[in-house]
Amino acid sequence: MRLLAYSGYEPRERERSNAGDTTSDRSACADLVTFPVTPRRDNPSWRSRRMTQPVSTPLFELSNQDAVAWLHALPAASVDLLITDPAYESLEKHRAVGTTTRLKHSKASSNDWFTVFPNARFDELFEQVYRVLRDDTHFYLFCDAETMFEAKPKAERAGFKFWKPLVWDKQTIGMGYHYRARYEFILFFEKGKRRLNDLGIADIINVPRVHRGYPAEKPVGVSDVLVKQSSSPGDVIADPFMGSGSVGEAALMNGRRFLGTDLNAAAVRVTGERLQKFGEGRQPDLGDITTTDLLSLMGTEP
Ligand SMILES: C[S@@+](CC[C@H](N)C(=O)[O-])C[C@H]1O[C@@H](n2cnc3c(N)ncnc32)[C@H](O)[C@@H]1O
DSSP: OEEEOOOSSOOOHHHHHHTTOOSSOGGGOTTEEEOOOOSOTTOHHHHHHHHSOOOOOOSEEEEOSOHHHHHHHSOTTOEEEEEEOOOBHHHHHHHHTTOSOOOOOOSSOSTTSOOOBOGGGHHHHHHHHHHHEEEEEEEEEEEOHHHHHHHHHHHHHHTOEEEEEEEEEOSSOOSOSSSOOOEEEEEEEEESOOOOSOTTOOSEEEOOOOSSOSTTOOOHHHHHHHHHHHOOTTOEEEETTOTTTHHHHHHHHTTOEEEEEOSOHHHHHHHHHHHGGGSOEEOOOOTTOOSHHHHHHSSSOO
């Protein structure tokens, strides 16, 4: 079989007839396979692409923007897996009654942890998540039970198929009253159809909590399961609420690439430092921001 791979130009008449295509209708030639032929040789954008030296792709790219604005700027169908853990609204409610976690917290303000992402923005978020994911991919959303009832129908409206909630079993109970919290949900969504890599994995993921970490930091071990189940080496994994970058670490340690953003500049700095050990990445200029303030919030037992 003669294969004319994408070469950036239309085959000339002689090449086509050499390939057995003597008709003017190229589809009539059964053993000639061609890929799209634009842009053409005489197209300046083709020229500049050919003359540019190949650039090495960074392992990770971080940003300090709002999640939705950042997703908007990504090309459609450019991400192979999205795992994220928004600062959901119900966290604020739990904070108000002081039962979520024992993170160090000034009396003056609850915003010294991080900004909350309102449930009213889920529609615009999921629309963008759906757009940036390629066909036949998975999307995982960390959340609590209350947020699950808000998020599930909105993600379905954006086009996702909802499979089931996975449970992250933290193995020890947290603060609170009534039944003290020991688990969190991870909503498992699909765009198109994608098989999990290992059909023998349970829907309860047992990994201990992170102690003395970033506020609401998730253990790398949880994202490690999701990355291994729903992506392949070299894939692009994104997290628009990356916090301290636990999803990024799981991505890079499995040979994937990572794209992430967080509104909190200190979180971006923490993630950058964390991911640098895997290799070169792109990070935004954060000016004078230091991790000191953030680190002062870390270090107390959740
Ligand atoms: C629960 S934390 C993520 C923790 C992360 N999974 C980890 O393991 O460290 C949620 C993060 O969302 C960020 N955030 C809140 N609103 C945001 C927004 N509109 N866009 C981007 N990030 C936002 C907060 O700054 C916070 O770092």
